[in-house]
Each structure stands twice: as structure tokens, then as C-alpha cells.
Amino acid sequence: MKKLCKQFFICTIICTIWAFPLNVYASNQDTEPSTVVEYDLSSNESADYTLTNKKGEIYYLSIEPLDTTRRINNGTHQITVTKKDRWKAGFIASISSNKFISISSPYASAIKGTTRSVKLQKISSTHSKLSFLYSYLSISSTEGFNAKIANGSINCSFIN
Numbered sequence: 001m002k003k004l005c006k007q008f009f010i011c012t013i014i015c016t017i018w019a020f021p022l023n024v025y026a027s028n029q030d031t032e033p034s035t036v037v038e039y040d041l042s043s044n045e046s047a048d049y050t051l052t053n054k055k056g057e058i059y060y061l062s063i064e065p066l067d068t069t070r071r072i073n074n075g076t077h078q079i080t081v082t083k084k085d086r087w088k089a090g091f092i093a094s095i096s097s098n099k100f101i102s103i104s105s106p107y108a109s110a111i112k113g114t115t116r117s118v119k120l121q122k123i124s125s126t127h128s129k130l131s132f133l134y135s136y137l138s139i140s141s142t143e144g145f146n147a148k149i150a151n152g153s154i155n156c157s158f159i160n
Contacts, residue, residue: 087110
């Protein structure tokens with residue numbers, strides 16, 4: 001009887017350890033890259049996504065609620081985009097009633113190369129845009145992304 005209980009206990013632990021990381025991965029990260037991401041504001045959880053731009057380049061998007069005690073569709077979120085081995089950029093968005101109340105703390109930092117002229121714009125109450133100039137190996141390009149609120153979600157896409 002003791003041997004059977006011990007085997008059951010070991011099997012339960014192994015199954016729990018094996019199953020937990022799969023659930024976290026499946027719920028918080030898209031495995032297929034897309035050009036637009038929708039983050040449900042009512043989820044109030046951090047989420048990571050893989051995106052592609054029109055050229056097929058891969059980027060990583062992270063949306064993290066900074067204030068999890070607020071009502072659904074309200075709160076402050078950190079929106080961060082990373083182009084692997086190139087740059088990382090983001091800003092903080094305060095949202096209420098499915099509108100950007102304020103946007104702040106824009107940044108762009110280079111992993112390789114340089115960034116400059118970081119510009120954060122509130123185009124409308126539901127549309128914000130972060131752009132900057134990125135230079136690497138004597139080639140410069142304007143980089144950045146749009147964040148739009150529609151139907152209780154933040155939709156993010158690239159500007160180029």
C-alpha cells in the first residue's frame with residue numbers, strides 16, 4: 001500500500017510539473033507571427049506576442065498592466081516592442097473607458113546601432129504612435145508602432 005501511494009504521489013508531481021509550463025505558454029504567447037495583435041483590456045494579465053512587419057521581420061510585443069486593481073478596461077499598461085538584436089522601444093498608456101487618457105515615458109534603446117528622435121504622439125483618443133530613427137551599419141530607418149483601442153482591446157501594428 002505504501003509503495004502504491006508513493007508511486008501515485010510521484011506521478012502527480014511529475015504531471016503537475018510537466019503540465020504547468022504548457023498552460024502558461026499557451027495562454028500568454030502567440031506562436032504564429034502576425035502583423036496586428038489584439039490585447040483584451042479586460043484580461044488584466046501580462047501577454048507576450050510575436051509579430052512580423054510588411055517585410056517579414058520578426059518582433060516581440062509585450063503588454064503589461066501596471067495597475068491591476070482598476071476596473072475592467074481601465075488602468076495603466078506598459079507597451080514594449082523588441083526587434084531581436086536591434087532595439088527595444090515602448091511607452092506607458094493610461095486607459096479609461098476605452099480611450100487613451102494619457103501616454104508617457106517613451107523610450108527607444110539600441111541593442112546594436114543607435115536610436116534617436118524618439119517621438120510619442122497621441123493622434124486621437126483611441127490612437128497613439130511611437131516612432132524613432134534607428135541607425136545600424138550606416139543605414140537609417142524610421143521604426144515604431146501604432147497602438148489603437150477598439151472594442152475593448154489594444155491593437156498594435158508597425159508603422160512601416
